[in-house]
Amino acid sequence: MQADIFAKKxxxxxVFLVLLGSVTFLAMIMTDYNAVKGITSVPKAVQWGLAxxxxxxxxxEKLPAILEKLQETLLVSIxxxxxxxxxxxxxxxxxxxxTRVNAFFGAITRGIAAVFRNIDVAAWALILxxxxxxxxxxxxxxxxxxxxxxxxRAFTETIDEVSGGSVEALxxxxxxxxxxxxxxxxxxxxxxxxxxxxxxIETNIxxxxxxxxxxxxxxxxxxxxxxxSLNYDIASLVVxxxxxxxxxxxxxxxxxxxxxx
Numbered sequence: 568m569q570a571d572i573f574a575k576k577x578x579x580x581x582v583f584l585v586l587l588g589s590v591t592f593l594a595m596i597m598t599d600y601n602a603v604k605g606i607t608s609v610p611k612a613v614q615w616g617l618a619x620x621x622x623x624x625x626x627x628e629k630l631p632a633i634l635e636k637l638q639e640t641l642l643v644s645i646x647x648x649x650x651x652x653x654x655x656x657x658x659x660x661x662x663x664x665x666t667r668v669n670a671f672f673g674a675i676t677r678g679i680a681a682v683f684r685n686i687d688v689a690a691w692a693l694i695l696x697x698x699x700x701x702x703x704x705x706x707x708x709x710x711x712x713x714x715x716x717x718x719x720r721a722f723t724e725t726i727d728e729v730s731g732g733s734v735e736a737l738x739x740x741x742x743x744x745x746x747x748x749x750x751x752x753x754x755x756x757x758x759x760x761x762x763x764x765x766x767x768i769e770t771n772i773x774x775x776x777x778x779x780x781x782x783x784x785x786x787x788x789x790x791x792x793x794x795x796s797l798n799y800d801i802a803s804l805v806v807x808x809x810x811x812x813x814x815x816x817x818x819x820x821x822x823x824x825x826x827x828x
Contacts, residue, residue, distance in 0.1 A: 622804040629801050633789060633808050640785035641812065643707050644771040651714035652764045655680075658715075659722030666726060666752055677723070684716030688774050692781040701783030709778055710771045721763045725756050765820040772816055776809055 595602065660666045662676035686694075691709035699705040779787020786809060793802040 619799045620803045621800065622807060623800040626798075626800040626804045629793075629804065630808075633786070633801075633805055636786045636789045637808055637812055639703065640775045640779060640787070641772060641816075643703055643785065644710060644775045645768055647707050647710035648714050648764060648768045648771050651711045652718055652760075652767070655715050655718035655722050656760070658719045659726055660748060660752065662719065663723050663726040666748065676719075680716050680719035680723070682716070683712050684720055686712070686716070688713035688771075689777060689781065692778050696782065701781075703782070703784040705782040706775060706778045706784055709782070710775060713774070714767050714771060718763060718767055722756075722760060725759045725763070726752055762824060765823060769813075769816055769820055772813060 594600075658676045658680055662673050662680065664673065688709050691712045692705060695705045695708050699708070775785055776787040776790070779785035779789075780791050782788070786805060790802055790805040790809075793799075793805065
């Protein structure tokens with residue numbers, strides 16, 4: 568019996584790999600992608616990068632302006648995430664199978680979260696450009712909507728997994744709905760919820776760079792400006808600053824997890 572199950576899994580794996588390889592090969596044909604040319608061009612790209620894409624002493628004069636734009640990007644990312652987390656928690660409580668008011672409102676909130684979650688932040692930025700133009704507000708709302716959808720899903724699953732037993736226990740004692748929320752759900756879920764928020768902040772700081780290219784704001788716009796004007800030394804300095812900021816944020820996030828969680 569086990570041998571049959573193992574053989575079936577092997578066949579399914581083989582079929583999947585064949586289909587994946589066929590799709591990849593078809594995509595290469597349709598896009599006229601030359602794998603050999605792509606591989607052989609890597610050394611030339613590395614050589615060009617080492618020869619042109621590095622900070623110089625003159626580029627350091629632009630560092631204060633770059634750090635100012637980086638600060639703008641960080642603040643927008645953190646603000647969008649934290650505000651989205653508040654709304655996501657409300658929708659997660661209404662949408663969770665454990666804490667929902669009724670099935671109808673649960674389905675509505677889950678549906679709204681699914682719509683926001685399945686639209687990428689870059690797509691949100693393009694949509695919002697028509698309303699707000701190229702500004703920091705456009706980037707803020709793009710990150711907010713993307714964070715709201717993701718965090719609602721994450722919070723909903725966390726509430727379902729963590730607080731089910733304690734909620735049932737409080738219901739058995741006759742506790743009210745708000746007592747269950749504030750005395751059981753939030754206390755039992757607070758650690759994973761904070762962990763998800765920290766993860767979303769890290770993700771949004773990375774995404775904000777791309778969003779800045781589209782919305783004409785923040786560190787992403789600064790990189791695009793210098794890169795298109797062929798100031799590769801300053802553009803490379805922007806990249807170094809972005810990498811350093813991401814590493815610092817990840818270190819702080821991991822430290823908070825160790826200390827608080």
